[in-house]
Amino acid sequence: MSTTKLFGTQWAGDVLVLTLDTPGCDFNIFSHEAAVQLLELLEGVDRERVRALVIRSAKPGSFINGVGLMMAGTAQAPEDIPRMTETVTRAYRAVREFPAPTIAAIRGNCYGCGVEFSLHCDYRVAARTYETHFYMTEIAEYLFIPAFGSTQDLPRLIGLESATEALLWGQRWSAPEAMRRGLVDACFDDADFDGSVTRFVDALLESGAPKRWQVDAPARAPVPADFEANTRARIASLPPSYQPVYTECFDLMMHASRRARADAADYQREVEACGRSVVNPIAKAALSIFFVKRLAQHHSLREHELPPLTHWVIDTEDARLAAFAEELRTRRVRGLSVEVAPRTPPPGAPAVHVARYAPERGPLPEGTVSLAVDLVERVLLGASDLVMYAPLLEAGLPVVEVRAGKDQPPDAARGVFALLHRAGFHPVLSRSTEEPVLNALLGAYLGPLVAHVLAGGGARDALATVRTIGFVRSPAELIRALPRATLAQVVAPHLPAVTLLKRIDRALETLANADPRGAKGSAPLADAVLISLLGFTTRALAERTLGHPTVVDVLARELIDFPLGYGSLCRYLTRERAARLLTSEAVRALLPRAPMLALEAFVSAGRDFYPQAKPAARPVTSAPAVALAAAAQAPSTARPVSEPQASESPSSSRDLHV
Numbered sequence: 001m002s003t004t005k006l007f008g009t010q011w012a013g014d015v016l017v018l019t020l021d022t023p024g025c026d027f028n029i030f031s032h033e034a035a036v037q038l039l040e041l042l043e044g045v046d047r048e049r050v051r052a053l054v055i056r057s058a059k060p061g062s063f064i065n066g067v068g069l070m071m072a073g074t075a076q077a078p079e080d081i082p083r084m085t086e087t088v089t090r091a092y093r094a095v096r097e098f099p100a101p102t103i104a105a106i107r108g109n110c111y112g113c114g115v116e117f118s119l120h121c122d123y124r125v126a127a128r129t130y131e132t133h134f135y136m137t138e139i140a141e142y143l144f145i146p147a148f149g150s151t152q153d154l155p156r157l158i159g160l161e162s163a164t165e166a167l168l169w170g171q172r173w174s175a176p177e178a179m180r181r182g183l184v185d186a187c188f189d190d191a192d193f194d195g196s197v198t199r200f201v202d203a204l205l206e207s208g209a210p211k212r213w214q215v216d217a218p219a220r221a222p223v224p225a226d227f228e229a230n231t232r233a234r235i236a237s238l239p240p241s242y243q244p245v246y247t248e249c250f251d252l253m254m255h256a257s258r259r260a261r262a263d264a265a266d267y268q269r270e271v272e273a274c275g276r277s278v279v280n281p282i283a284k285a286a287l288s289i290f291f292v293k294r295l296a297q298h299h300s301l302r303e304h305e306l307p308p309l310t311h312w313v314i315d316t317e318d319a320r321l322a323a324f325a326e327e328l329r330t331r332r333v334r335g336l337s338v339e340v341a342p343r344t345p346p347p348g349a350p351a352v353h354v355a356r357y358a359p360e361r362g363p364l365p366e367g368t369v370s371l372a373v374d375l376v377e378r379v380l381l382g383a384s385d386l387v388m389y390a391p392l393l394e395a396g397l398p399v400v401e402v403r404a405g406k407d408q409p410p411d412a413a414r415g416v417f418a419l420l421h422r423a424g425f426h427p428v429l430s431r432s433t434e435e436p437v438l439n440a441l442l443g444a445y446l447g448p449l450v451a452h453v454l455a456g457g458g459a460r461d462a463l464a465t466v467r468t469i470g471f472v473r474s475p476a477e478l479i480r481a482l483p484r485a486t487l488a489q490v491v492a493p494h495l496p497a498v499t500l501l502k503r504i505d506r507a508l509e510t511l512a513n514a515d516p517r518g519a520k521g522s523a524p525l526a527d528a529v530l531i532s533l534l535g536f537t538t539r540a541l542a543e544r545t546l547g548h549p550t551v552v553d554v555l556a557r558e559l560i561d562f563p564l565g566y567g568s569l570c571r572y573l574t575r576e577r578a579a580r581l582l583t584s585e586a587v588r589a590l591l592p593r594a595p596m597l598a599l600e601a602f603v604s605a606g607r608d609f610y611p612q613a614k615p616a617a618r619p620v621t622s623a624p625a626v627a628l629a630a631a632a633q634a635p636s637t638a639r640p641v642s643e644p645q646a647s648e649s650p651s652s653s654r655d656l657h658v
Contacts, residue, residue, distance in 0.1 A: 004023060004033065005037075006020060006021065006022065006023075006031075006033065006034045006037050007019065007020055007021075007034070007037055007038060007041060008021065008058065009041065012198065014049055014050065014051040014052075015050075015051060015052045015053075015054060015198075015201055015205075016045060016050045016052070016053050016054070017054045017055075017056065018038070018041065018053070018054070018055050018056070019056050019057065019058050020034065020055070020056070020057050020058065020064065021057070021058035021059065022034070022059075026059065026061065026062065027059065027061070027062035027065045027108075027109070028057055028059055028062050028063065028064050028065060028114075029064075029065060029066070029067060030064050030065075030066055030067050030088065030091075030113055030114070030117060031067050032067070032087050032088065034067075034091075035067075035087045035088045035090070035091035036087060036091075038091045038094065038095070039087075039090060039091050039094055042094045042095070042098060043094075047098075047099055047100070050099075050100045051100055051101075051205055052100050052101050052102075052103060052201050052204065052205060053095075053098055053100055053101070053102045053103070054102075054103045054105055054197065054201060055095070055102065055103070055104055055105065055121065056104075056105040056107065056197070057105075057106075057107060057108055059108055060107060060108055060131070060334060061108045061109065061131045061334075061422075062108040062109055062131075063104075063106045063107060063108045063109065063110040063114050063118075063132070064110060064111075064113065064114030064117050064118075065109065065110075065111045065112065065113070065114050066111060066112040066113020066114050066116070066117075067088055067113055071084045071085065071147070071278070072142060072144055072278045072283065072284075072287055073284075073287055075275070075278050075279055076279065077275075077279060078272070078275030078276050078278075078279055079275065080275065080279075081147060081271055081272075081274050081275035081278060082268075082271050082272070082275065085147050085148065085271060085274075088113075088148065089147075089148060089271075092116070092117060092120045092148055092149070093120070095117070095120045095121060096120040096121075099211075100211075101122045101123065101204060101205075101209060101210075101211055102120075102121040102122050102123070102211075103121060103122065103123045103124070103125065103197070103200070103201055103204070104117070104118040104121040104123070104124045104125070105125055105193075105194075105197045106118060106124060106125065106126040106127070106132060106175075106184070107126070107127040107129075107132055107190070107193055108127075108131050108132055109131055109132065109133055109135070110126075110132070110133070110134050110135075111134075111135050111136075111137050112135070112136060112137040112138055112146065113146075113148055115134055115135075115136055115150065115166075115183075116146060116148035116149055116150045116153075117148070119149060119150060119153040119154065119157065120149070120153075122211050122212040123185050123200075123204065123209075123212065124183065124184040124185055125184060125185055125186045125187070125188060125196070125197055125200055126175035126178060126179070126184045126186075126187050126188070127175060127187070127188060127189075127190045127193045128175050128176065128187045128188060128189055128190060128332055129175070129190045129331075129332045129333065129334050130174065130331035130332055130333050130334075130422070130423055130424050131333075131334055131422065131424075132174070132175045132190075133172050133173060133174050133175065133178075133424070134166070134172070134173045134175075134178050134183060135170065135171075135172045135173075136150065136166050136167050136170065137170070138167075139167065139168060139170065139245060139246065139249060140168075140169070140170025141170070141286070141289065141290070141564070142283060142286045142287055142289075142290070142564070143242065143245055143277070143280070143282055143283040143286045143564055143565065144245065144274060144277040144278040144280070144283045145245060145248060145249045145252070145270065145273045145274045145276075145277045145278075146167070146270070146274065147270065147271050147274035149262075149267055149270065150163075150167060151167065151249060151252035151253050151256060151270050151273075152252070152256040152262040152266050152267060152270060153256075153262070154166060154167060154253070154256075155253045155256040155257040156256060156257070156259075156260075156261075156262070157182060157183065158181050158182045158183055159182070159223070159257075160223050160227070160253060160254070160257040161223060161224075161227060162181045162182070162183075163253055163257075164231060164250065164253060166181075166183075167249060167253065168231070168235075168246055168249060168250060168253075172424075174331075175187045185200075186200055188200075190332070190334060223257070228254065231250060232247075232250070235247055235250065237467075237517070238467075238472060239467055239468065239469075239470045239471070239472065239563070239565070240468075241282050241470070241565060242282075242470075242472070242565070244277075245277045245280070245283070248273050248276075248277070249273070252269065252270055252273060255269075282564075282565040285564070285565055285566060285567040286564035286565060286567065288567040288568055288571060289553070289557060289564060289567065289568055292550045292553045292554060292557075292567075292568050292571075293550075293554055293557075295548075295550040296548065296550035296551045296553065296554040297421065299547060299548045299550060299551060300414065300417055300427075300428075300429050300547075300551065310335060310336050310337075310415070310419055311336075311337045311338075311339065312325075312328065312336065312337070312338050312339070312354055313339050313340070313354065314328075314338060314339070314340055314354040315340075315354065316340040320394075321354060322340075323393075323394070324354075324390075324393065325338055325340060325354075327393070328423060331423050331424060333419065333422055333423045334422065335419075335422070336419060336422075336423070354388075386402060386403065386404055386413055386416060387401075387402070387403045388400055388401065388402050388403075388416070389401040389403070389436040389438060390425075391436075391438065391439075391482060391486075392478075392481055392482070392559075394481070395477075395481030395482075397481070397558075397559070398424065398425040398426055399425075399426045399427075399428070399438065399555070399558050399559045400420055400425045400426065400427045400428070401427075401428050401430050401432075401436050401437055401438050402416050402417055402420070402427055402428070402429055402430070403429075403430050403431065403432055403436075404429070404431070413429055414429070417429055426554070426558040428546070428551060428554065428555050429546075429547070429551070430545055430546060431544055431545055431546075431547075432545050435490075437540060437545050437546060437555070438555075438559060439490045440536055440539075440540070440545075441533075441536055441555060441556065441559055441560060442478065442482075442487070442490055442491075442559070442560070443490045443491050443492075443493060443494040444494055444532045444533055444535060444536035444595070445475065445529065445532070445533065445560045446475060446478070446479070446487075446490075446491050446494070446508075446511075447491050447493075447494025447495055447532055447591075447592075448494075448525060448528035448529045448532050448590045448591060449462040449463075449465075449466070449475060449511060449525070449529070450491050450495065450504060450507045450508060450511070451495050451496055451528075451589070451590040451591070452522070452525050452528075452590055453507040453510055453511060454495070454499065454503060454504075454507050455589060455590070457522070457525070458514075458519065459507075459510045459511045459513075459514035460514045460515060460516050460518075460519035461516075461519045461520060461521060461522055461525075462511060462514070462522075462525060463475065463476060463511065463514050463516035463519070464516040464519035464520055464521045465521030465522050465525045465526050465529070466521075466526075466529065467516055467521070468520075468521040468526070469521070469526050469529070469530075469563060470563025470564070470565050470566060471560070471561050471562070471563055472561055472563075473560075473561035474516070475511065475560075476511055476512050476513075476514065478560070479508050479511055479512040480512050484505050484508060484509070485501070485505070487508060488501045488504040488505045488508060489501065491504055491508070492504060493592070494532060494592065495592065496588075496589060496590060496591055496592050497592075524584060524586035524587045524590065525590060527581045527587050528587050528590040528591050530573065530581055531578075531581050531587070531591060531595050531596065531599050532591060532595050533556070533562075533569060533573070534573050534578060534581075534595065534598060534599055534602060535594055535595025535596075535597075535598040535599070536595075537549075537552050537569060537570060537573065537609070538598040538601065538602050539594075539598065540552060541609075549570035549609040549610060550568075550570075552569060552570055553568035553569050553570050553571070556568070556569040557569075570609035570610060571609070571610050573602075573609065574608045574609075575602060575603050575605070575606075575607075575608055578599055578602055578603050579603050581599065
């Protein structure tokens with residue numbers, strides 16, 4: 001018997017309630033130990049007494065986040081996965097085969113293996129808060145196929161189209177959206193969640209509702225005739241090294257969608273596919289982003305806790321702020337009340353006043369924290385306010401920069417950061433006194449692409465270059481999402497020469513409308529993009545605009561979609577790799593002098609962003625380095641860049657030591 005008790009047990013009449021609580025952690029992990037304990041509990045219970053089984057979490061912000069990452073990080077060969085998953089699979093199956101109806105009471109985020117656990121329950125109910133959302137992380141974040149039945153169960157439960165959006169494309173669903181899709185059966189207000197679950201279970205028992213897994217999958221609307229072709233075309237547009245795992249996962253779902261029930265062979269095929277994908281070096285590299293995100297959050301918050309209630313008063317005379325207020329209200333963030341100006345916060349409640357940045361405005365009520373918001377404009381003035389910069393919210397990219405003024409205590413910024421993080425945004429704390437750090441990163445990323453077009457290069461080749469490096473999101477999406485005049489000003493400092501804004505605007509327009517299909521990338525342009533990103537990184541850390549390499553990595557991942565297959569920006573850009581970014585004339589022509597100087601300083605500084613555990617057994621090469629090494633005898637000739645095979649991807653995440 002395990003020594004650490006992970007499940008609390010409680011009887012409510014003839015209903016057994018099991019409550020998972022992973023100790024010393026703010027989220028639940030369904031570990032091997034948890035699986036063993038659950039098996040022991042279910043085998044030892046008086047089954048004649050139990051009329052219903054409810055499984056819930058003791059943590060309001062987390063239901064179950066699974067065990068997949070631990071499994072993926074330690075697997076060394078495909079055959080390891082069936083052995084590693086065996087106990088957890090038996091526990092999941094024990095829930096499915098339990099004779100009484102089983103109900104997953106989901107309060108808090110439900111990721112990956114947690115979603116798969118809920119699929120083994122007969123019924124799912126969820127709390128109506130933003131923290132309660134559903135996200136299949138395995139492919140979207142870590143590039144491996146799930147192992148606990150979702151490729152077979154999701155298409156049958158919610159239909160092939162919705163299953164594809166969740167599993168392949170990583171859509172995050174709120175509790176109401178999950179109910180609309182058929183993933184959950186009911187949503188309840190958070191304030192009375194436990195009482196609502198009790199009433200739901202009582203109604204099930206009174207109606208004699210059956211166990212769901214004793215019946216065939218529900219009837220679904222026919223899948224459009226072109227759905228498969230469109231999905232496969234979208235997979236073909238991904239970086240080539242990503243395509244095999246996406247294709248195999250989609251094949252498994254297609255097979256499931258044609259059958260009313262799965263058999264043991266279907267689930268075994270999924271486990272074997274997981275084993276093949278999880279040991280791929282590109283998936284091993286992608287695992288490091290999880291640890292990077294956790295470290296970045298710890299660095300930004302440093303155990304900072306929100307007050308019991310945070311009250312935001314938002315000036316909704318501004319249309320953008322009105323939309324922001326509505327989004328916050330819709331997300332139903334635990335511990336947050338949102339009002340519109342000029343209503344007064346409750347007496348004694350910590351308050352944040354949100355308004356368009358306006359230095360000339362009068363003083364705010366005593367005791368409030370001023371959060372000046374700049375959603376569009378480029379310049380952050382030297383105010384004492386907190387400043388939030390969120391240029392891409394309307395485009396569905398919730399990256400938010402929070403800057404604390406010199407007169408603001410650090411906890412004020414961290415409180416705003418914590419609330420935005422809880423609400424599902426991707427906040428970053430900066431100390432920028434000039435342009436927003438978001439703009440600096442966008443300019444560093446887009447600058448070489450614009451320079452390539454201004455020099456007569458093809459926009460199609462520019463987009464193909466970043467796709468070949470491994471960027472999934474096209475830079476054309478970012479360009480289309482931002483006001484063109486503002487973006488031209490952002491890009492201008494990152495060009496090799498002073499250029500009229502009208503010319504930059506035309507180059508951006510060309511990139512926004514280009515179709516990269518059939519085009520080939522350029523090795524010099526790929527290296528110029530990496531050098532430019534390196535210049536941004538070294539400056540942000542040297543000037544302490546961003547406080548830690550993990551913060552840079554999270555920002556690069558969320559804002560520009562830095563490739564998962566390279567782990568993270570700061571981990572990928574080692575001094576060894578930076579030295580191999582050859583400075584041919586073709587590369588120099590695409591960059592201003594500053595990032596080249598940053599490259600030289602970084603190489604000569606004598607240390608990487610992250611210490612390396614040990615030298616690689618063989619040189620680790622990137623797509624640009626491979627192409628440029630081949631082109632070394634003719635450095636002035638731009639050659640197509642070819643993406644590395646999986647074996648050329650960066651080494652596994654255990655090299656990351658922070």
